[in-house]
Amino acid sequence: MSLILTALRGTNAIFRTSYTNKVLTPRCLSVSSPVLSDAEATPDKPKKARDPAKDRSVKHSYETSIRYLASNAYHTTYGTDPVWKQYRRNHKGAIPPRKTRKTCIRYQQIATGSPCPICRDEYLVLDHRNPELLKQFISEHNGAVLSYSKTGLCQKKHQELLVSIARAKNFGTITYDVPFRQYDYSEWYKPDSNA
Numbered sequence: 001m002s003l004i005l006t007a008l009r010g011t012n013a014i015f016r017t018s019y020t021n022k023v024l025t026p027r028c029l030s031v032s033s034p035v036l037s038d039a040e041a042t043p044d045k046p047k048k049a050r051d052p053a054k055d056r057s058v059k060h061s062y063e064t065s066i067r068y069l070a071s072n073a074y075h076t077t078y079g080t081d082p083v084w085k086q087y088r089r090n091h092k093g094a095i096p097p098r099k100t101r102k103t104c105i106r107y108q109q110i111a112t113g114s115p116c117p118i119c120r121d122e123y124l125v126l127d128h129r130n131p132e133l134l135k136q137f138i139s140e141h142n143g144a145v146l147s148y149s150k151t152g153l154c155q156k157k158h159q160e161l162l163v164s165i166a167r168a169k170n171f172g173t174i175t176y177d178v179p180f181r182q183y184d185y186s187e188w189y190k191p192d193s194n195a
């Protein structure tokens, strides 16, 4: 190596010394670092056992959810309040983010410290055949669906809520009032045509 260096330094007519120094630095010659190769050689880490409290791989049916809503366990947990009433989200700083998080469950597991009211309780199933749960997210004053800023639902569950409420209204499991409107039919018919 030293012989090559000295030979190259000698031939200043062809190569500038600064150029040869740049090319033949030991850092450039080292191709692979031993740290990386060791990391590649190690076998994959064994998978961690899932926390059963955070595991959401099992999907419960809406019948189970209906029975849960009528059970003592539900009443001792929530009382007569809606499920979102006592929920508070953890966030950085004093001002909460404008939108709720995209989803609380990733890879069939709860991936956040404060999952939304639906994600945190696996027995709450949003379904159009489960009207007692859906009614908790409908305003009693004007019949509108409550905003996620009030209920704290994540964006994924809020979309599911909107779909199941629309389906429930179509299926008739949720009744709602259509606003009554007085029509003045004289606007459509001329007075001569009635006569």
Ligand SMILES: [Zn+2]
Residues within 6 Å of the ligand: 103, 104, 105, 115, 116, 117, 118, 119, 120, 153, 154, 157
């Ligand atoms: Zn959620």
